[in-house]
Amino acid sequence: MTDVTDVTETETGTDSGGAARSGRDLSSAKDMIVCEGVSKWYGDFQALEGVSATIKEQEVVVVLGPSGSGKSTWIRCINRLEEHQEGLIVVDGVELSNDLRNIEKVRSEVGMVFQQFNLFPHLKVRDNVSLAPIWVRKKSKAEAEEQAQALLELVGIPEQADKFPGQLSGGQQQRVAIARALAMEPKIMLFDEPTSALDPEMIKEVLDVMKNLALSGMTMMVVTHEMGFAKEVADRIIFMEEGQIVEVGTPEHFFTNPTEDRTKLFLSQILA
Amino acid sequence: MTAPTNQASSTHEAVSQRVPLWRDAVVVKWTAQVATLVLVLASLWFLATQAGDNLTARNINIGFDFLERPPDIQLSEGIDTHPATGGRALWVGMVNTLRMAIVGIVFATLLGVVVGLARLSNNWLIRRLATIWVETLRNIPLLVQIIFYFSVLAVLPRVDMDTGPINGWLHISNKGLAMPRVFIADGFYQWATVMLVGGLAAHYVRRRRVDLHNESGANTSPVLWSLGTLAVFGMVGLFIHPLFGFIEPIMGAVASLLDSLPILLPQVLLSATAVLLAGRWIREFLAGRRSAVGHLALSDDDYFRIIFTAIAALMAVTVAIYWTGLSSWILNSGSDLFRVIETKFNVDGAARPFDAMRPDIVKPGKFANYGINGLTMTVGFAAVFFGVVFYTSAFIGEIVRGGILAVPKGQTEAASAVGLHRSQSLRHIILPQAIRVILPPLGNQYLNLTKNTSLAIAVGYSDIVQVGQTVYNQTGKTLPVVAIWMLFYLATSLTISVVVNYYNVRMKLVER
Numbered sequence: 001m002t003d004v005t006d007v008t009e010t011e012t013g014t015d016s017g018g019a020a021r022s023g024r025d026l027s028s029a030k031d032m033i034v035c036e037g038v039s040k041w042y043g044d045f046q047a048l049e050g051v052s053a054t055i056k057e058q059e060v061v062v063v064l065g066p067s068g069s070g071k072s073t074w075i076r077c078i079n080r081l082e083e084h085q086e087g088l089i090v091v092d093g094v095e096l097s098n099d100l101r102n103i104e105k106v107r108s109e110v111g112m113v114f115q116q117f118n119l120f121p122h123l124k125v126r127d128n129v130s131l132a133p134i135w136v137r138k139k140s141k142a143e144a145e146e147q148a149q150a151l152l153e154l155v156g157i158p159e160q161a162d163k164f165p166g167q168l169s170g171g172q173q174q175r176v177a178i179a180r181a182l183a184m185e186p187k188i189m190l191f192d193e194p195t196s197a198l199d200p201e202m203i204k205e206v207l208d209v210m211k212n213l214a215l216s217g218m219t220m221m222v223v224t225h226e227m228g229f230a231k232e233v234a235d236r237i238i239f240m241e242e243g244q245i246v247e248v249g250t251p252e253h254f255f256t257n258p259t260e261d262r263t264k265l266f267l268s269q270i271l272a
Numbered sequence: 273m274t275a276p277t278n279q280a281s282s283t284h285e286a287v288s289q290r291v292p293l294w295r296d297a298v299v300v301k302w303t304a305q306v307a308t309l310v311l312v313l314a315s316l317w318f319l320a321t322q323a324g325d326n327l328t329a330r331n332i333n334i335g336f337d338f339l340e341r342p343p344d345i346q347l348s349e350g351i352d353t354h355p356a357t358g359g360r361a362l363w364v365g366m367v368n369t370l371r372m373a374i375v376g377i378v379f380a381t382l383l384g385v386v387v388g389l390a391r392l393s394n395n396w397l398i399r400r401l402a403t404i405w406v407e408t409l410r411n412i413p414l415l416v417q418i419i420f421y422f423s424v425l426a427v428l429p430r431v432d433m434d435t436g437p438i439n440g441w442l443h444i445s446n447k448g449l450a451m452p453r454v455f456i457a458d459g460f461y462q463w464a465t466v467m468l469v470g471g472l473a474a475h476y477v478r479r480r481r482v483d484l485h486n487e488s489g490a491n492t493s494p495v496l497w498s499l500g501t502l503a504v505f506g507m508v509g510l511f512i513h514p515l516f517g518f519i520e521p522i523m524g525a526v527a528s529l530l531d532s533l534p535i536l537l538p539q540v541l542l543s544a545t546a547v548l549l550a551g552r553w554i555r556e557f558l559a560g561r562r563s564a565v566g567h568l569a570l571s572d573d574d575y576f577r578i579i580f581t582a583i584a585a586l587m588a589v590t591v592a593i594y595w596t597g598l599s600s601w602i603l604n605s606g607s608d609l610f611r612v613i614e615t616k617f618n619v620d621g622a623a624r625p626f627d628a629m630r631p632d633i634v635k636p637g638k639f640a641n642y643g644i645n646g647l648t649m650t651v652g653f654a655a656v657f658f659g660v661v662f663y664t665s666a667f668i669g670e671i672v673r674g675g676i677l678a679v680p681k682g683q684t685e686a687a688s689a690v691g692l693h694r695s696q697s698l699r700h701i702i703l704p705q706a707i708r709v710i711l712p713p714l715g716n717q718y719l720n721l722t723k724n725t726s727l728a729i730a731v732g733y734s735d736i737v738q739v740g741q742t743v744y745n746q747t748g749k750t751l752p753v754v755a756i757w758m759l760f761y762l763a764t765s766l767t768i769s770v771v772v773n774y775y776n777v778r779m780k781l782v783e784r
Contacts, residue, residue, distance in 0.1 A: 081685050108691040118686035122704045131700060132690035141486040177686075184690055 026235065029056040031090075032188055032219045033078060038087035040073060040243075047073045049243040050087065057187075060220045062230040062251075065240035066266060071223040074240070075190050078221070079110045092187055108136060111181030115193040117173045119165035119180070125152065126161040129180045136184065144183075151179040155209050171202030175209055182213075189213065191222040227270065231255060239263050301572045327751075338747045345742055347734040349650050358743050362753075365739030366760055372653070372735060373722040373764070376660045380721060381714075383661060384668025391673045402669065410666040415727050418659035422731040425651045431641065433633055440630055443642065446651060450631035453647035461616040462513040463625035470505025474498040513625060520617040527610035530603055538599040542592035550585030554578055652733035656725060664721045668714060675710035676702060708779050715772030719765050726761075736760055 033055040040048040047070050055061050063071045076082040078089060080096055080103045089096045091106045120128050129148035133139045139147070152158045155175040157168075165173055174194055181189060191210065195203040207229050214220055214233045224230065230237055230251060237254040239247040239262075247260045258264050293299050339359035347353045347361065350368050355361035390402035409417070429435070431445035443450040481494035557578065562568050592598065631646025642648050679702050687697035728735040736757060744753040 079689060081688065104691065104693075107688060110689075112686075112689040114682060114686065114689075116682055118680075118682035120683065120686070120701055120705075122708075132692060135696050135700065136691040140488050140490075180690060 026056040026059050029058060031055070032057050032059070032092055033221070034088070034090040035074075035078075036088040038074070038077060038084045038089060040077065040082065040084045040086075047243050048077070048084065051240075051243070051245055052087075053238060053245060053248070055188075055219065055221060057219055058217045059235045060214045060218075060222070060233055061236050061238060062234040063221065063223045063238045063240060064225075064230065064266070065246075069240045070243040071240050072192050073243075075192050075221060075223050078188075078190060079107050079112055081112075108184060109186055110188045110190060111184060111186035112190045113174070113177050113181055113192065113194045115196050117165070117170075117177045117197070119173055119176055121165050123164075124161070125157075125163055125165065125168070125176050128165065128176060129183045132180070133183050147183060148179070151182050152176070154182070154212075155179045156205070169202060170198045171205045174198065174202075174206045178206075178209055178213070188219045188221070191220065191224065193223050193225070195224065195226055225270075227255075239266065241266075298572060305572075305576055332751070335749075336752050338743070338749050338752070341747075343743060343746060345739070345746070347739065348652060348732060349648065350734050353644075358747065361739050361743060362736065362756060365734055365736035368733070368739075369722075369725055369728075369735040369737075369760075370764070372656060372660070372725045372728065372733070376657060376664070376721050376725065377718050379657075379661045380664035380668055380717070383665035384717075385672050387665055387669030388672025388676070391669060392676060406666045406669055408666075409662050410670075414659055414663045414724055415730055417663060418655050418727055418730055421658045422651060422655035425654055428651075431633065433635060435633060440632075443631055443633065447642055448648055448650040448652075448654065450642050450646050450648045452628055452630045453645070454626055454628045457624050457627040458619040459513055459623035459625040461613070462516040462519075462619070462623075463509045465516040465519065466505060466509030466513055467502070470502050470509070473505065474501040477501045510625060514622075517617060517619075520614055523610045523614040523617065527607045527614060530607035530610065533603055535596055535599045535603065538602045539592050539596070542599070543589040546585045546588035546592070550581050553581055557581075650733070652728065652731045655731045656728045656733050656735075659727070660721050660724050663724070664717055667717050667720075671710055671713045671717065672706070675706035675708075678709045679705045708776075711772060711776050711779060715769065715776075718768050718772065722764055722768065723761060 031054050033053075035054070036052050038048055038051040039046065049070075051070070051074055053061075063075065065071050073082055077084045077096075078091060084096075092109055094102050094105050094109075096102060096106055119125075120131070123131065126145060126148050129151055130139075130141070130144035133144040133147060134141060137144075149158060149161060152161055155178055157172050157175055160168055160172060160176070165176065168176065178189075178194075194210070195206050198206065203226070207226060210220070210222070210229070211233055222229070222234075232251075234251050237249060237251055238245055239254070239258075239260075241262055247254070247258060247263045249258075254263070255267065258267060339362070340357055342356055343358045343361050345355060345361050347355065347364055350364040352360060352364050355364055387402050387405055390398050391406065393399050393402070426446050428444060428446045431443065431447045435443045435445050437444060441452060475498065478494045478498035481492040481497045484490070485492040485494065557574070558568065561570060561574060629645040631648065632643035634641055634643045683701050683705065684697060687701045692700065725735055726737045729738045729741065732738065740753040740757055744750045
């Protein structure tokens with residue numbers, strides 16, 4: 001029963017931080033993402049069944065679960081790439097509804113990194129990064145390009161600025177995608193399986209960038225299968241199955257002492 | 273080792289054993305190339321001499337002298353409805369075809385893009401209508417459509433002395449549409465010189481405004497500014513254009529200079545150009561074949577290309593030297609050109625650049641008709657125009673739709689995720705990528721449209737085919753006219769292809 005209390009405490013935000021980042025107390029931080037009873041259907045198939053969770057400022061949350069469990073659908077609902085049909089999603093105090101202005105506002109505050117990178121192939125790396133600041137933030141071209149160069153420096157590929165995405169390796173492309181998302185100076189970063197399309201030797205370079213981003217205090221929500229990353233960086237892990245949240249807890253709790261049978265089964269399969 | 277090759281022979285015992293000629297890859301390849309060339313040249317020679325002999329035997333004259341003779345032709349419309357020579361008549365036909373093709377391409381593209389976007393619209397009704405448009409128009413033969421539009425337009429009221437809707441200004445009847453026309457007058461060329469300067473100024477202003485935008489990020493509307501500059505020059509030019517009268521003596525001097533030049537000069541220039549071009553081509557070709565460390569490896573094909581380029585240059589030099597007529601023609605037409613420009617600038621200072629005329633209606637005999645003043649769009653033109661534009665717009669619409677659908681969904685999502693609006697994402701992300709898919713088939717549609725204008729013959733629009741047919745009916749010179757047709761369509765189509773390919777190469781995605 002104590003474990004159950006632990007989970008509820010985590011959900012209400014009284015937990016005192018992840019194992020690897022112990023000492024972080026986010027209980028007084030403000031709520032960045034609030035989901036209450038979020039449901040979504042594709043035809044007859046229910047992809048999300050009343051998902052509720054709150055993510056604090058500067059918190060790093062990793063979402064785990066077998067494929068088809070609704071992880072990606074959920075994360076895509078948070079910047080309205082998918083529309084939820086029931087429930088409430090509030091991002092930094094702005095509710096996602098049919099109000100186009102709210103959607104715009106949320107999207108300009110939330111950065112997203114995709115599994116397939118989705119870089120713009122007809123634009124140079126520098127223009128990929130500076131496009132949105134120029135057209136959405138109305139920055140001058142010089143300023144936006146300076147910022148793009150600084151961000152490419154941050155993700156470790158300043159020398160690739162004049163190349164086209166097609167000329168880069170997968171890992172480099174994903175780092176450009178991260179720089180592109182950061183260029184809008186978002187308050188929240190969403191990662192939808194950022195390393196799943198990468199060759200093994202490139203995964204580390206992307207995870208390193210994400211780790212540094214987490215250390216810098218970015219609020220992050222990460223859908224991934226990288227257990228090492230989850231253990232090391234996450235403040236909290238949310239385990240999903242069949243469109244529902246099954247278990248929530250610190251990495252310590254989750255990997256060493258999971259409560260739910262389904263979580264145990266999942267862990268035994270991936271850690272075997 | 274039963275079949276030692278050249279390379280292997282040095283390391284094996286069969287050093288002395290040479291490869292027989294018929295098994296030597298190099299010999300076989302060269303023989304085949306030379307044989308093919310000889311065969312092609314021989315066939316062409318045979319066909320040409322045979323055709324010549326047969327035509328002489330049947331007493332068919334394939335000369336082009338009819339181009340110089342006055343024809344008995346009156347054209348329904350064009351830059352000159354009573355051409356003085358057969359050549360002039362065909363030229364009017366060509367201009368009419370090009371006019372139809374250019375106007376048709378512009379409007380078919382605009383309409384096609386709208387149709388393509390409409391087929392992807394979120395609005396059910398618009399989507400349905402666009403589908404009906406496409407499916408109806410592309411499934412009815414173009415000839416049928418042209419005749420249909422013609423017969424619909426032909427039921428408009430007959431023209432008479434008080435045809436409206438605004439008599440003396442705008443006339444609509446079964447003879448077509450007539451409206452006032454602005455045309456260029458004597459002072460135009462001086463005014464055009466002002467506009468040339470204005471164009472340079474507008475270009476400079478645009479660049480300045482773009483720089484300013486890049487520095488400050490503010491919206492500096494460079495296009496509006498450059499158009500404004502042009503407009504200012506256009507207005508001012510209406511008053512100051514006589515200032516450019518000084519060009520007249522300069523043009524005369526250039527013409528006299530060209531007259532006094534020896535024929536040797538163009539001969540030398542032509543030969544030098546041919547040799548230099550061939551030399552540059554070969555040099556660049558060799559540079560392209562050289563590897564990064566400077567190693568040069570040429571295949572047999574490469575040798576062929578180099579040799580044939582050299583032969584072509586040699587032939588060009590021979591032509592330039594022995595065909596003195598070419599060189600004197602270049603000098604003469606150059607001097608003629610400058611004399612013509614000289615006369616264009618030889619005008620009274622008060623001459624206006626533009627003039628205007630209202631359409632009129634004349635009744636010389638039993639039937640009223642539109643006079644020569646004013647701008648008239650005939651029913652024939654309208655029928656062909658609607659035909660090719662509507663028909664091609666259906667195909668272009670499908671091409672545009674396909675091109676947009678070919679851009680992966682992830683691109684739209686990424687654009688939304690970084691906060692771009694729908695219109696921004698369409699302009700900066702979707703269309704630039706779709707255009708790569710759209711361009712090659714779009715070029716094909718332009719070629720189709722241009723060739724399809726030859727269906728104008730069905731409704732009597734004076735295009736090159738219709739005029740040509742009248743010419744050979746009168747003169748009996750079928751083959752020469754058909755040859756001119758083919759050369760004309762070939763040249764037009766190749767020009768379109770070159771332009772489209774140029775953009776195609778420029779738009780290519782860079783990958784690895």
